[in-house]
Amino acid sequence: MPDADPREPYRSDFDRLERELFAGDPPWLMKTRRDAFAKFGALGFPTLKHEMWKYTNVAPLARTRFTPAAEIPGNGLAPEKLDPVVFGKFEGSELVFVNGRFSRSLSSKRNLPEGVWVTSLADALQEDPRAVEPFLAKTAPVDANSFTALNTAFLQDGAFIHVPEGKVVEDPIHLLFVSTAQPQPAVAYPRNLIVLEAGGQLTVTESYAGLDGGVYLTNAVTEAVVGENAALDHYKLQREGERASHIATLEIEQARASTVSDTSIALGGALVRNEVNQRFLAEGGELSMNGLFSVTGTQHTDTHTRIEHLTPHCTSRELYKGILDGRARGVFYGNIIVHKGAQKTNAVQTNKNLLLSREALVDSIPGLQILANDVKCRHGSTTGQIDEDSVFYLRSRGIDSDTARSILTYAFAREIIDLIRVPAMRATLGVLLLSRLPNSEAVREAL
């Protein structure tokens, strides 16, 4: 008997949800869903034969029957359940989503300037769908990635943030997506839409966390539209449960003279794919794209980034670091495309990986495609173990070997940690990373 078509359960789910949960959608959204689902039908799940997926096998996900989390009744959660995953001493607004759905009671909004809209996507679609329509599914193409297509077809909730012209949001906004264990494996489709009009400024952090070790899949898509002269500081902290999978795409479009900084931290999950795709649509843009993945055991984490210089005079800096222990596997695939006519582009891409065990493995594929002739571009990749000369140096000053190794591992990560300008997140991440290291108390003293 041939294997069952893994698309079939998705089709029956889609047909059912289309009749029930999505029945009240405005026509444009229904069309968006249908088009996206048709695209998924045509693409199917990627296999190792796809160039973009050759290092990550999603067959186990395709085989698993995931129930749409949207159909899980209720999303109540005792607030103290969130204690392990919220940021301590966090000043800004926090939107909490449980199994993909907004929880009003767990969320709080603070100090938002007038006219700035920070709400759940479901609420926005309810209250003012015309505010959402011009942006939703405009930045994240469904024809290249079947997971993005699935997310678009099944999207239900997430954050909708709209910063009008010239508005500056001082306090960071935290979007917290938590998943709880269910009787059946469940899939949530968080969908975030971040829109900055000209001159707007915003800092936003997405956190993804598993609360109780269940088997689940997060398929998240974030679209960020950054207007002229606007500035977006975007962070992500992925700490899904150890049996969970996380497939996410961040799509960024930058208008003239806009500034974007993105720092993505991946710690959790059994199977993780993180895609960040960015496009400079006009001159004078600046991008800083950074990330750290730290994995152990049998974790697999795959980072794919693409930066497209479509116009002249834009600058991009990319730095990704990986720390791999146990039998973990990591992938960094980076592609910077400097299109024809994108003169005076300045682009640097760097990937550095630290292997802490013999069995850990990383594939690093940096890439530059340059179709213009007056540009400054370079890229580099290094993978190595802890430097024994450094270990000896620390030991020669009285620090024991395990502590020395932990200090050096943390120091390797620190370059990324220091890029985080949200103090509460930086502190949380520091504690998380330290807690994974031997002799963390002694390490804390040395930092």
Add this chain to the structure above:
Amino acid sequence: MALLEVKGLRAKVGDKEILKGVDLTVNRGEVHAIMGPNGSGKSTLANVLAGRLNYEVLGGQVLYEGKDLLAMKPELRAREGLFLAFQYPVEIPGVGNAYFLKSALNSIRRHRGQEELDAMDFMGIVTEKMKLLGLDEAFLGRSLNDGFSGGEKKRNEIFQMAVLEPRLAILDETDSGLDIDALKIVASGVNTMRAKDRAIVVVTHYQRILNYIVPDFVHVLVNGRIVKSGGRELALELEKRGYGWVEESAVS
């Protein structure tokens, strides 16, 4: 009891035997200079004493305060009061100078049964020692040796030595690559460390540093053995005549 007693020490790096039977006795309060041409084994001796891992000891014995030094891990040697000022200090981005040094000092203090220092006490000690070496506040906040000039690295080694207060300090070519002003600062830092209960071993290729750190004893290391020992005047003679004549007399 001597502070350090090296007897017939043999060691190799890779397949090459570098130390071929070194004998050396160092007492508290003394300053020794170990000189020798390139490749004679000076740095190997310093590194073997500090416990560097890629050096294999083939034979001989090293007693430090009567204890078997070679059986100790590098960190234990440090906690017992041995200090190596590196010829090439390692750059470690992401590890702050001050925090690193506080951590090192406290690990040594714990070992000695002393109370750990808090940030305030530590800063008190450090500020005083920094003046000694002409280092400014900003220096503490920088990453360990990261982007330091050659002179800054060497000063940092001596600064660490001043804070950790070892009983046996081995300076491995601390003078190499220093201009005369930097050399004077480093030397004066070392000189303030001279004490009755502390010994200093200066490993150097050049006589110059010995004008500022005046040794009690000078040893000439050639081809893995100490072939000649003497007082301060031996260093001056080496400067005048080069290493050739000792090498020849060692062969004969």
